[in-house]
Amino acid sequence: MRVNRSFPALTLAVMTLYGQNPPVTYERLKNADKEPGNWLMYSSNYNSWRFSRLDRINTQNVSRLHVKWLFQARQEEKFETTPLVVDGIMYLTRPENEIHALDAETGRVMWIYRHRNPPRTYNCCGKVNRGLAILGNRLFMNTLDMHVVAVDAKSGRELWKTKMYDYTAAGGYAATGAPLALKDRVIVGMAGGERGVSGFLDAYDAATGKRLWRFNTIPQPGEPNFGTWAGDSWKTGGASTWNNGAYDPELNLVYWGTSNPWPDYNGDFRAGDNLYSCSVIALDGDTGTLKWHYQFTPHDLHDWDATQIPILLDGEFRGQRRKLMAWANRNGFYYLLDRATGEFLLAKNFVKQTWMKEFDDKGRPEVIPGNEPTPEGNDQVWPGVDGGANWMSHSYSPLTKLLYVFAREERRVFTKDAIRHPTTAAEESDRPAGRPFFNRRAPRFAPEESWGKVMAIDPPTGTTKWEHKVVSPPWGGVMATAGGLVFGGTFEGVVFALDAQTGRRLWHFAGNDKVYSTPISYLAGGKQFVSLPVGDVLITFGLD
Amino acid sequence: MTRIARKTVGVLVFAVAACAQNPLSTPQDVEVGRRLFQTHCSYCHGSSGEGGRGPDLTTGQYRLGGSPEQLYRTIRYGIPGSEMPAVRASDDDVWRMAAFVGKIGSAGLDEKARGDASAGKVVYETKGKCAVCHSIGKDGGTLGPELTDIGRRRGIGYLEESLVKPEADVPVNSRAIRVATRSGQTIVGIRLNEDDLSIQVRDTNDSLRSFLKANIKEIRRDQPSLMPAYGSVLSGKELADLVAYLSSLRGVQ
Numbered sequence: 001m002r003v004n005r006s007f008p009a010l011t012l013a014v015m016t017l018y019g020q021n022p023p024v025t026y027e028r029l030k031n032a033d034k035e036p037g038n039w040l041m042y043s044s045n046y047n048s049w050r051f052s053r054l055d056r057i058n059t060q061n062v063s064r065l066h067v068k069w070l071f072q073a074r075q076e077e078k079f080e081t082t083p084l085v086v087d088g089i090m091y092l093t094r095p096e097n098e099i100h101a102l103d104a105e106t107g108r109v110m111w112i113y114r115h116r117n118p119p120r121t122y123n124c125c126g127k128v129n130r131g132l133a134i135l136g137n138r139l140f141m142n143t144l145d146m147h148v149v150a151v152d153a154k155s156g157r158e159l160w161k162t163k164m165y166d167y168t169a170a171g172g173y174a175a176t177g178a179p180l181a182l183k184d185r186v187i188v189g190m191a192g193g194e195r196g197v198s199g200f201l202d203a204y205d206a207a208t209g210k211r212l213w214r215f216n217t218i219p220q221p222g223e224p225n226f227g228t229w230a231g232d233s234w235k236t237g238g239a240s241t242w243n244n245g246a247y248d249p250e251l252n253l254v255y256w257g258t259s260n261p262w263p264d265y266n267g268d269f270r271a272g273d274n275l276y277s278c279s280v281i282a283l284d285g286d287t288g289t290l291k292w293h294y295q296f297t298p299h300d301l302h303d304w305d306a307t308q309i310p311i312l313l314d315g316e317f318r319g320q321r322r323k324l325m326a327w328a329n330r331n332g333f334y335y336l337l338d339r340a341t342g343e344f345l346l347a348k349n350f351v352k353q354t355w356m357k358e359f360d361d362k363g364r365p366e367v368i369p370g371n372e373p374t375p376e377g378n379d380q381v382w383p384g385v386d387g388g389a390n391w392m393s394h395s396y397s398p399l400t401k402l403l404y405v406f407a408r409e410e411r412r413v414f415t416k417d418a419i420r421h422p423t424t425a426a427e428e429s430d431r432p433a434g435r436p437f438f439n440r441r442a443p444r445f446a447p448e449e450s451w452g453k454v455m456a457i458d459p460p461t462g463t464t465k466w467e468h469k470v471v472s473p474p475w476g477g478v479m480a481t482a483g484g485l486v487f488g489g490t491f492e493g494v495v496f497a498l499d500a501q502t503g504r505r506l507w508h509f510a511g512n513d514k515v516y517s518t519p520i521s522y523l524a525g526g527k528q529f530v531s532l533p534v535g536d537v538l539i540t541f542g543l544d
Numbered sequence: 545m546t547r548i549a550r551k552t553v554g555v556l557v558f559a560v561a562a563c564a565q566n567p568l569s570t571p572q573d574v575e576v577g578r579r580l581f582q583t584h585c586s587y588c589h590g591s592s593g594e595g596g597r598g599p600d601l602t603t604g605q606y607r608l609g610g611s612p613e614q615l616y617r618t619i620r621y622g623i624p625g626s627e628m629p630a631v632r633a634s635d636d637d638v639w640r641m642a643a644f645v646g647k648i649g650s651a652g653l654d655e656k657a658r659g660d661a662s663a664g665k666v667v668y669e670t671k672g673k674c675a676v677c678h679s680i681g682k683d684g685g686t687l688g689p690e691l692t693d694i695g696r697r698r699g700i701g702y703l704e705e706s707l708v709k710p711e712a713d714v715p716v717n718s719r720a721i722r723v724a725t726r727s728g729q730t731i732v733g734i735r736l737n738e739d740d741l742s743i744q745v746r747d748t749n750d751s752l753r754s755f756l757k758a759n760i761k762e763i764r765r766d767q768p769s770l771m772p773a774y775g776s777v778l779s780g781k782e783l784a785d786l787v788a789y790l791s792s793l794r795g796v797q
Contacts (some may be wrong), residue, residue, distance in 0.1 A: 053695075075624075076624035078625050120630060123630075126626065126629075172632055263587075412596060413595070413596035416591075417583065419581065445552075448765050470740050490740060508740075
């Protein structure tokens with residue numbers, strides 16, 4: 001309807017090039033907060049706040065919230081997408097690597113773009129995709145077979161497609177995260193930390209698809225920190241970049257988290273800190289050169305990727321105004337860093353933890369022995385393998401000045417695996433043959449030994465203001481709004497709105513399938529909506 | 545388009561698989577499969593398949609089927625919508641890993657019980673009253689796990705323990721809970737499902753019940769197993785015969 005509403009009356013003179021869809025310039029992206037009706041990038045703004053400035057849905061009326069429309073994805077994969085909404089059009093990715101453009105008010109599809117992957121692609125955890133970036137009139141998507149594609153936002157036509165890397169190399173590369181667009185370029189990461197790859201972060205020219213820079217997350221021979229990997233282990237060390245990052249336009253720094261070193265649970269052949277795995281890296285947006293890094297988990301043995309999304313905020317720390325970075329890490333600790341210099345300011349655990357004794361001044365953790373994975377399986381380690389936080393987004397509200405984290409409390413087993421490169425698996429295992437495996441009693445974890453909690457954390461101190469407990473550790477994130485609410489969805493599919501001040505649940509909806517994403521909010525037709533994938537359905541809620 | 549294409553593939557695989565045994569399942573293949581499992585799978589399923597990040601594979605019960613072809617498919621292609629990845633290995637090696645998984649999931653197959661299975665069947669049906677809670681084939685109650693193929697899934701030692709010390713190993717989906725409602729009712733049963741809004745229970749009368757959490761005063765999860773301990777109820781011979789009977793239940797294959 002919207003598309004050709006008044007076409008007969010339209011004269012060529014008033015038909016502008018873009019009509020109702022003006023291009024999303026870098027200026028608009030930088031000022032995303034000034035367009036609360038739109039959701040212009042994965043994390044809502046360059047600070048990754050995932051905060052909606054809309055307040056039409058608020059603590060007073062949220063009890064009336066109800067389903068307005070559904071997008072039925074009809075597929076089996078985890079539906080991890082975060083849609084973008086630009087001037088009434090919603091763009092989302094559906095597994096594998098399809099882009100759908102819909103009317104954001106009604107959910108009616110306008111066009112579909114399909115990238116076809118080969119039948120076998122190499123993913124640790126599903127053929128997922130988390131979303132898009134937009135710049136100008138172009139949408140950008142990463143693909144499972146390691147391409148970056150640019151698609152015209154109006155037509156769904158492919159504009160360019162660039163191969164990032166051979167997806168069959170090592171144990172297999174893939175790209176699942178959303179790109180981040182800035183200036184004239186898109187920043188894209190890759191996955192494969194479970195498959196002996198060698199990580200990098202790339203920048204591509206938004207207009208042509210030409211690669212502008214590549215930062216290798218594992219130092220190459222001759223580069224600083226090369227010596228943090230024993231022997232040849234650097235060649236297959238992982239340190240992928242599979243989620244989204246943040247950007248500070250003033251400092252021109254791109255911030256990105258890196259994954260675990262490979263092999264995940266066996267460090268015997270990769271002695272050393274294994275830089276820059278499990279780290280945040282700060283790169284110059286123009287050149288991709290490293291400005292600073294901080295490693296959360298040196299020589300990780302627990303698959304505690306640092307691929308959470310950096311949250312940037314400015315504030316006082318011990319009486320001094322600073323450019324800060326807040327980070328609730330998979331290893332169970334909340335960190336505060338100075339994002340101009342990378343200086344470690346504080347760390348505090350936000351879930352139960354057993355592995356860390358104390359941090360030195362530089363933020364290096366002293367590890368408690370006994371937390372290593374063992375061949376028999378070590379079930380005494382907290383947090384569990386999926387961490388206190390994982391890739392799901394956190395949210396920061398500039399109104400309450402609180403950081404909202406949907407955290408995981410979990411008891412699981414860590415098993416030290418045999419070291420073999422995935423491609424040379426047929427080699428003999430060095431494990432003693434004939435270990436008894438019949439009738440071994442499995443570790444049985446009672447449901448109540450694991451749970452989830454939405455937490456409100458005070459960023460400068462790391463103290464918890466409130467907690468809202470839920471049945472299971474979540475795989476979805478949270479979004480705070482100017483309506484005084486925090487939205488999210490549980491692993492059982494309970495979509496909720498909490499009071500941002502107290503954590504009390506004010507509204508819920510039984511979605512009855514797993515939530516693997518984080519809500520967004522936007523305006524369409526003058527009304528506020530909240531959207532969240534539950535199972536394979538994107539559910540959009542509204543008031544009237 | 546995609547849907548049709550996928551269906552066709554499914555049909556083809558099925559056609560090939562329907563008549564297929566595992567082509568690589570000699571003891572040597574199982575041993576190679578075990579080593580491959582250490583490399584590709586142990587970090588999620590534990591070094592002996594006992595579970596961890598991924599489920600316990602030694603129970604012999606598979607959501608997606610436990611026939612050689614079904615295991616092959618699960619391992620070859622992974623499970624969409626889950627952490628379970630497609631493995632990167634040759635087709636032959638996938639068959640070998642399927643052989644290994646099949647082996648650990650059929651712990652009872654190689655074992656022979658001492659007791660008299662036909663006498664055990666009588667104990668099961670009369671003195672033991674086992675059918676109140678368990679079913680074999682289509683007959684029996686549903687409070688306890690189905691026993692149709694228990695002799696394939698579980699070894700002798702495990703079966704003995706199940707009868708004498710049931711609480712030693714209670715599968716997560718068979719744990720007893722006690723729900724106390726605000727209106728003063730108390731219900732004991734097995735948890736079928738739960739979220740933050742409600743909980744679903746099979747009670748000890750084998751009825752399906754659901755309670756809104758808003759109406760619940762307390763949920764106790766520290767309850768003893770609903771499986772009675774038979775050590776003092778049955779004689780040593782009766783127990784041995786019963787174990788022999790359970791061990792003879794190898795499923796309808």
